[in-house]
Amino acid sequence: MKIIIAGAYTIGTYLAKLLSRDNQDIILMDESQEKLDKLGSDFDLMTMNASCTSIKVLKEAGIASADLFIAVTPDENKNMMGCMLAKALGAKKTVAKVDNYEYVAPGSADIFEDLGISSVIYPELLAATDINNGLKMSWVRQRWDVHDGALVMLGIKLRETCTILDKPLKDISGPEDPYHVVAIKRDGDTIIPGGNDVLKRYDMAYFMTTRQYIPFIRKIVGKEHYVDVKHVMVMGGGRTAVRAVKTMPEYMDVKIIEADERRCDRLNELLDDRALIIHGDGRDVALLQEEGIRNTQAFVALTGNAETNILACLTAKRMGVRKTVAMVENVDYVNMAESLDIGTIINKKAISAGHIYQMMLDANVHNVRFLMNANADVAEFIPQEGSRITLKAVKDMRLPYGMTIGGLVRNGEGYLVSGNTRINAGDSVMVFCHNVNMKAIEKIFNK
Known part of the structure; x- marks a missing residue:
């Protein structure tokens, strides 16, 4: 697959690293040679010191044969123009x-499709969704709902109060139990666990x-x-904070602490009475x-400085804030x-890269998330009629090492998957994988 990425900034460079794992044909272009020099020798990709809005440059990059053109420069106008030109050139x-x-408001997608832009991403909105998912459940580090909650993935930090520590998973998470442990992050290592x-x-x-069964997991x-x-306290009143506050449940009481007085005035305009703004x-x-x-039950640090947010x-933790x-x-x-x-870590470029990553996969691959903390992927596959995954029970499939199936959604109902499960064409199947080429997994689900 040929992929051209415009913009060697945070999202572009992270995405290039992510895609280079799968041995894709990648070209990363940017107008700064210095940015490109930092990447070119470390990863399997080509670089071009050029503008993505140049027709001549796009042709030289082979845009006519590109499967995917991604524009993630800091300039949205340049991104949209680059996409329009790229689509027109093939x-x-x-x-x-x-x-x-x-x-990204409802109803906008068709407008951009007509312009030659297949998809638009707004990282701040994606980050806001993750933030609110974490706030709704204070005891969870990460939550991901599939098919409106028919299946739910919960990332949880285990403490001494956990009642299922130091027991083989085969004894605590059998076919009749209402959960599966699909991945473990321990001391910097990721484990796709066995029994x-x-x-x-x-x-x-x-x-x-x-x-x-979420209450059961909590117990x-x-x-x-x-x-x-x-009660939520937010430090930093940037775009991510605005989108998070606008989409928080109404029962949450929010205070935003912002250092810039002018921005405080703007926040009052944007958020009306939704939050108390403190300079x-x-x-x-x-x-x-x-x-x-x-x-306060939750403290959310959203300034542009990672060190400031961490400190x-x-x-806040030392002052008794649990979330x-x-x-x-x-x-x-x-x-x-x-x-x-620290708690929940939000990284907009990793979240955005996961959404873009989905576009390079086949049409039967839907939601894709890269679990940055676990260095693992989770994706929703829909098997085709006659595909290999539908021919045998899961235990007889000889799935690639580092891959596990967590659950499936069939006719709107969520089911956990055991070794005896037979997967049907049309099921939505949740796959977790670590150090496995996503394209290799696709073959199992395609005819």
Whole structure:
């Protein structure tokens, strides 16, 4: 597959790294040679020092044979123009990063399709969705709903209160149990577990279950004492904060602490009475105490500085806040933040890359997420009639090492998958994989 990425910035470089795992034919173009020099020698891709809005350059890059053109520069106008030119010159699919919420509002997709832009992504909205999913369940680090909750994936940090530690999974998660442990992150390593693996204290465990059994999962992992989030304090009033607050449940009471006085005025206009805007420094302990940090259930740090966000969350933790969320855009800091037990880590480029990644896969692959903390992929596959996955029970399939099936949705109902499960064509199947080429998995689901 030939993929051209315009913009060697955060999303573009991260996406190039992600796609290079699958040995794709990748060209990364940018107008800064310095940015390209940092990448070209480390990854299997070609670089071009050029503008994505040049017809001559696009032709030289072989745009006529490109399967996917992705424009993720900081300039949304350049991204859209590049996509329009790429589509007109023969690219099969195009993706543009935008900074305007209006462009992703319902009903906009057809307009952009007519212009030659197959899809638009607004990273701040994607991040806001993840933030709110985490706030709705204070005891969960990461939540992902499939088919409106028919299946639910929960990423949970295990503590000494967990009742299923140090027991083989085959003894605690059998075919009749209402959950599967589909991935474990431990001491920097990712495990796609088998029946003899055990859960240990401080593991980050990923559970697949159905909605009705979420309370059961909460009980066995020892998180029943976590209070629900009603009072939220947000540090940083950027676009991500605006989108998160606008989409938070109405029962949540929100305060935003913003250092820039002008931005405070703008936030009051944008959010009306949805949040109380406070002019100040979110790292100021006295200010936090004055604004009731000790009565706050969640602290969300969304400034543009990863170090500031991490330190602020650590401070909030020490002051008794149980749920903290930090936006960490520097990938190098993600593992450090995780080791410091910050809480939920939000990385817009990883979230955006996962959405774009889906476009390079076949039509029968739907939701795709890259679990950055676990260095694993989770994707929703729909098997074709006669595909290999439908011919035998799961236990007889000899699935690739590093791959497991967590569950499936059939006729709107969620089911967990055991060794005896027979998968049917048309099922929505949730696949978890670590160090497995996604294209190799596609072959199992295609005829």
